[in-house]
Amino acid sequence: DQQVKQNSPSLSVQEGRISILNCDYTNSMFDYFLWYKKYPAEGPTFLISISSIKDKNEDGRFTVFLNKSAKHLSLHIVPSQPGDSAVYFCAARFGGTYKYIFGTGTRLKVLA
Amino acid sequence: EAGVVQSPRYKIIEKKQPVAFWCNPISGHNTLYWYRQNLGQGPELLIRYENEEAVDDSQLPKDRFSAERLKGVDSTLKIQPAELGDSAVYLCASSLDGRTEFFGPGTRLTVL
Numbered sequence: 001d002q003q004v005k006q007n008s009p010s011l012s013v014q015e016g017r018i019s020i021l022n023c024d025y026t027n028s029m030f031d032y033f034l035w036y037k038k039y040p041a042e043g044p045t046f047l048i049s050i051s052s053i054k055d056k057n058e059d060g061r062f063t064v065f066l067n068k069s070a071k072h073l074s075l076h077i078v079p080s081q082p083g084d085s086a087v088y089f090c091a092a093r094f095g096g097t098y099k100y101i102f103g104t105g106t107r108l109k110v111l112a
Numbered sequence: 113e114a115g116v117v118q119s120p121r122y123k124i125i126e127k128k129q130p131v132a133f134w135c136n137p138i139s140g141h142n143t144l145y146w147y148r149q150n151l152g153q154g155p156e157l158l159i160r161y162e163n164e165e166a167v168d169d170s171q172l173p174k175d176r177f178s179a180e181r182l183k184g185v186d187s188t189l190k191i192q193p194a195e196l197g198d199s200a201v202y203l204c205a206s207s208l209d210g211r212t213e214f215f216g217p218g219t220r221l222t223v224l
Contacts, residue, residue, distance in 0.1 A: 032211060034212065043118075043217045044155070049211065089154050091154075098160060104153050
């Protein structure tokens with residue numbers, strides 16, 4: 001049973017426009033969420049995180065929104081750049097633990 | 113500051129052969145994770161260490177997989193014997209605070 005789902009395997013966006021990546025989860029025990037970016041032949045790199053007590057966190061061009069009632073989070077990238085082309089994973093942490101569950105990833109392609 | 117180091121980066125073996133992967137976490141990070149990432153999937157936790165103690169190995173196939181983290185620093189993950197289905201990328205990650213994991217580049221294993 002996939003507890004963290006990224007239902008869009010791929011997304012293409014024009015340079016300069018907004019990219020919106022979505023993630024849904026099923027377990028209300030998750031208390032912390034992260035987004036990772038992964039380039040080919042490299043390990044995932046931490047991008048941005050959000051605690052379950054917040055509904056928004058912003059870092060430069062990256063904003064993560066959390067809707068706890070819908071068990072949904074999203075990553076907004078504005079403006080999108082060709083260097084943002086990568087696979088993006090969301091991950092959720094079980095409350096009070098160091099255990100993370102990862103989604104299956106969304107491949108973002110930013111077109112120049 | 114050096115990141116998480118993994119070796120080898122690539123390994124090709126025949127089925128039924130043994131294989132070992134090595135990881136050196138970021139200095140001072142007490143928590144170390146081993147993940148397996150299959151093609152098109154997100155990382156799945158195999159084992160987590162707090163210092164030298166394995167605190168979560170529920171996902172580790174113990175009939176053929178073993179891991180150790182002597183002295184609570186670097187770690188080795190072993191598969192013996194390897195099976196065709198073990199072909200994947202094996203990722204090591206470390207964390208200082210349990211909130212953010214820093215990943216190594218991974219070892220891509222191909223079992224023929």
